Amino acid sequence: MILVAGGSGRLGTLIVRRLAARGLRVRVLTRDRRRTAHFGGDRVEIIEGDVRDGPSVDAALVGVGTVVSAVHGFGDIGNVSPASVDRDGNCNLINGAASANAAVVLMSVVGTSPEHPIELFRMKHSAEEHLRASGAPWTIVRATAFAEFWLDLLDQTAGASGRPVIFGRGANPINFVSVSDVAALVERAVVDPSARGATFEIGGPQNVSFNELAGGLLQTSGRTAPPRHVPRPIVRALAALLGPVRPNRARQLRAALAMDTMDLTFLPTALHRRFPELPVTSLADILAHR
Numbered sequence: 001m002i003l004v005a006g007g008s009g010r011l012g013t014l015i016v017r018r019l020a021a022r023g024l025r026v027r028v029l030t031r032d033r034r035r036t037a038h039f040g041g042d043r044v045e046i047i048e049g050d051v052r053d054g055p056s057v058d059a060a061l062v063g064v065g066t067v068v069s070a071v072h073g074f075g076d077i078g079n080v081s082p083a084s085v086d087r088d089g090n091c092n093l094i095n096g097a098a099s100a101n102a103a104v105v106l107m108s109v110v111g112t113s114p115e116h117p118i119e120l121f122r123m124k125h126s127a128e129e130h131l132r133a134s135g136a137p138w139t140i141v142r143a144t145a146f147a148e149f150w151l152d153l154l155d156q157t158a159g160a161s162g163r164p165v166i167f168g169r170g171a172n173p174i175n176f177v178s179v180s181d182v183a184a185l186v187e188r189a190v191v192d193p194s195a196r197g198a199t200f201e202i203g204g205p206q207n208v209s210f211n212e213l214a215g216g217l218l219q220t221s222g223r224t225a226p227p228r229h230v231p232r233p234i235v236r237a238l239a240a241l242l243g244p245v246r247p248n249r250a251r252q253l254r255a256a257l258a259m260d261t262m263d264l265t266f267l268p269t270a271l272h273r274r275f276p277e278l279p280v281t282s283l284a285d286i287l288a289h290r
C-alpha cells in the first residue's frame, strides 16, 4: 500500500492516478475527503487526517510500505504554515514511516537551505535533514516552480480586466517545470528501488520571467492588454501590514519579492542524463494544452 499525503492536490492527484494506473494500491491522506471527489471511479482509498496530528498519521500508515509526501503549508486552506506542515507534519510522516519500516518519497523544492529567505525553503530543508537521519529508506524529489500553478494564478488575478497581476518587475528569469513531468519522476522514485538514498532535482527546459509567462498566457488566450505590476515597495509594505493578521498572505508576498530578485534559474540536465526516458514538457506545450 502506498500512502500519498497531499494526494488531493495538483501534483498529488497526478501521482495517485499514475500509481493506481499501474495497479498499485493507493491511499490518500486528506483533511477533507470532499477534496478527493475527483477520484470518482478510480480505485483509491481515502483516509481523513492531518499531518500535524501524529495519531492520525499513524492510523493512515497502517499496512503502508511507501509514503509519498506531497503536502505543503504555503496555501490558504486551514491554519497551516510551512513550519507546521512542511517541517513538523513531514516529521510526523517520517517518524511514522521509520517505525513502520516504510520508505518515504519527499517532495521538496530546488534551492532548499537553512538560510533561505523564503520560509518554505527553510522548512523543506529541515524535513530533508530529518528524513536522511531517520533510518527510513528515502528519496527526495526537489522541483522548481510548477508552470501550471503559476499560469492558473496569473489567469485568476487577471479577472474581468484580463490583465494578470505581477508582483514586482517580473523580469527575473525563473525555471518553471510541468507538474506532469514531476509526477512522472515521483512515480519512478516510488517504484524504482535504485532510487533510494537519492536526491533528484527536476526543472523545465526553459528559464522565463513572469513577464514572459504572462505574455505566453495572454497570447494563447487571444488577449492584448498587458499585465499589471505591483511595485516592489508596495509589495513590501503590504507584506508588513498583513503580517500580524494574514500571516499566510504576508508569507506569499515575501516569497513573491524573493522570486522577483533571487537567482531561480536551473539547468535540468543531470536528471535527464540519469532518466532519459522521462518526459520534458516545454512551456509552449503547456500553454497549448491549457
Ligand SMILES: NC(=O)c1ccc[n+]([C@@H]2O[C@H](COP(=O)([O-])OP(=O)(O)OC[C@H]3O[C@@H](n4cnc5c(N)ncnc54)[C@H](OP(=O)(O)O)[C@@H]3O)[C@@H](O)[C@H]2O)c1
Pocket (backbone or CB within 6 Å): 005, 006, 007, 008, 009, 010, 011, 012, 029, 030, 031, 032, 035, 049, 050, 051, 052, 069, 070, 071, 072, 073, 075, 077, 080, 085, 089, 107, 108, 109, 110, 142, 143, 144, 145, 146, 147, 149
Ligand atoms: N507548486 C509549486 O510550484 C511547487 C514547486 C516545487 C515543489 N512543490 C511541492 O510539491 C508538492 C505538491 O505541491 P502542489 O502545488 O501540487 O500542492 P497543492 O495542490 O497546493 O496541494 C497541497 C496538498 O497539501 C495537503 N495538505 C496541506 N496541509 C495539510 C495537512 N495539515 N495535513 C494533510 N494534508 C495537508 C492538501 O491536502 P487537503 O487539503 O486535501 O488536506 C493538498 O493535497 C508540495 O510538497 C510542494 O511543496 C510545489
